[in-house]
Amino acid sequence: MRRVLLLLTMLVLAGCSAPQAPTPTVELLGAPATLNVSGTLVTALAMPTVRSGTFKVQVRLHADxxxxxxxxxxxxxxxxxxxxxxxxxxxxxxxxxxSTCMQGTASGSAAGLRAGQTVQVVARVQDEKGRALWVRAPKVTVGAAP
Incomplete structure (x- = not known):
């Protein structure tokens, strides 16, 4: 009887595996469109461009x-x-x-990215305590830099 009970318990536990952690893409797409930082509401706008194999994204953060x-x-x-x-x-x-705006630019290889492509941009912001925060900009189309 003990063996049957032990076998049954093992089968039940095997079916109760922990859920997988969300993928980074899921986490990024789940970032808020408006970030509340100590009562200050922050939103993001992004301007991605591609030119000669280089991808450049300018992000502007606006606060209330x-x-x-x-x-x-x-x-x-x-x-x-x-x-x-x-x-x-x-x-x-x-x-x-x-006083209510900051901007930054990231650039790198444009491998796999092209003008006209619709993308979702998420900015990583660090607060005064060193915590990483995320804010998602509206979907945007990659432009061709002049």
């Missing part, structure tokens, strides 16, 4: 009031049908565009 000094745009993720492109935004690629 002054952005705190500890908030930084640190990365850009672009979700396409083929996968995820990612690029870092270093301090030299970041700037302010007013």
């Amino acid at each position: 009031r002054s952005l705190g000094p500890g908030l930084r745009l640190t990365g850009v993720y672009v979700v396409t049908d083929a996968g995820v492109w990612k690029g870092a935004v270093g301090s030299a690629q970041r700037s302010t565009c007013g």
Whole structure:
């Protein structure tokens, strides 16, 4: 009887495996369109372009009031049908565009990306405590840089 009970328990537990963690793409697409950072509402706009094999994404963050000094745009993720492109935004690629605005640019290889392609851009923002936050820009079409 103990063997039967043990076998039955093992079968039940085998069917109760833990759910798989969401893929990075699912997590990125689940990022909010409006980010609340200590009561400040932040949204993103993206302008991706491709030229001569280089993909460049400018992201502009807008806030409903002054952005705190500890908030930084640190990365850009672009979700396409083929996968995820990612690029870092270093301090030299970041700037302010007013008290309620900051912008940054990430660039890299355009492998698999082309003008006219619709993509979803997600910005990685770091707050003053070092926490990574995500904000999703509206879907946008990749443009051809002049």
